């Protein structure tokens with residue numbers, strides 16, 4: 001019996017393509033965020049609100065990732081923003097090559113902000129680099145304040161946490177302080193925003209963060 | 218269920234690394250899986266066994282070594298294991314810690330017949 005020492009990263013192929021995407025984004029001066037959450041936390045709603053708030057000031061393009069249907073892309077298309085839909089046909093997360101393919105049908109040469117909405121899933125997408133500047137995890141208060149502890153990889157790998165649906169807090173047992181404490185215990189450098197896509201509360205500071213990042217691009 | 222895709226990646230790496238030994242039987246494939254990668258060992262083994270049928274890896278065994286999650290404190294330098302709950306130093310409670318293991322997902326060794 002002979003042993004071959006390999007030490008090769010299993011996801012090396014994805015990382016190579018993610019770095020190609022990253023170079024393309026850099027060339028085009030695209031600021032890119034990868035939105036992650038469980039199904040229904042409000043990713044598409046946050047994209048819609050961001051577009052409404054920022055459209056007159058910044059050029060936005062969107063990539064939508066879903067297991068099935070182009071319903072989310074239709075919602076973005078209505079707002080007059082360039083959008084590409086990736087249907088994974090059962091795949092539980094986006095991979096860098098899918099984003100690379102989507103970039104063929106989406107002209108991002110003059111895009112300032114590219115938002116990639118990942119497949120709704122708090123587990124699998126955490127491990128896949130797409131070439132983004134930041135991973136942003138959206139957690140709605142209806143999911144409960146213990147979620148950061150149950151899905152640590154997601155909160156550890158993200159740079160930003162958007163706590164959404166805060167308009168529903170009066171009806172829930174969820175403590176926003178506890179939620180933040182749990183998230184920061186996993187990742188002390190997380191930047192945290194609190195939003196409601198229904199009332200629009202907090203969207204201004206979230207968009208302010210995006211704009212400050214565009215300026216430093 | 219992203220274990221199937223991961224199994225496929227493992228198989229491709231093994232095929233690439235063993236292409237100069239094409240007449241020799243592949244016996245064992247050793248992988249390291251970090252505790253924080255959310256990879257389920259059973260699903261990975263199931264995917265591997267299903268995907269190697271009809272390939273030159275058929276009959277080989279996937280051996281998974283689970284790597285525990287460990288942090289090093291940036292304040293006092295001590296290392297502690299984490300159970301997946303809180304990322305702080307056991308000794309001085311500092312939250313300024315660096316993850317030093319737990320995110321591995323690598324093919325480490327391949328055993329082939331002489």
Ligand SMILES: Nc1nc2c(ncn2[C@@H]2O[C@H](COP(=O)(O)OP(=O)(O)OP(=O)(O)O)[C@@H](O)[C@H]2O)c(=O)[nH]1
Pocket residue numbers: 037038039040041042043044045046072119120121164165166167168195196197198199
């Ligand atoms: N009350 C309240 N409802 C919200 C808020 N944000 C989103 N919703 C509702 O939550 C539901 C899901 O919102 P989406 O934006 O489709 O969520 P998503 O994360 O894009 O869902 P998937 O793409 O399917 O994973 C919709 O019915 C939204 O109207 C909010 O801030 N407050």
Ligand SMILES: [Mg+2]
Pocket residue numbers: 043044045072117
């Ligand atoms: Mg959506």
Ligand SMILES: [Zn+2]
Pocket residue numbers: 290291292293294295306307308309310311
């Ligand atoms: Zn310490």
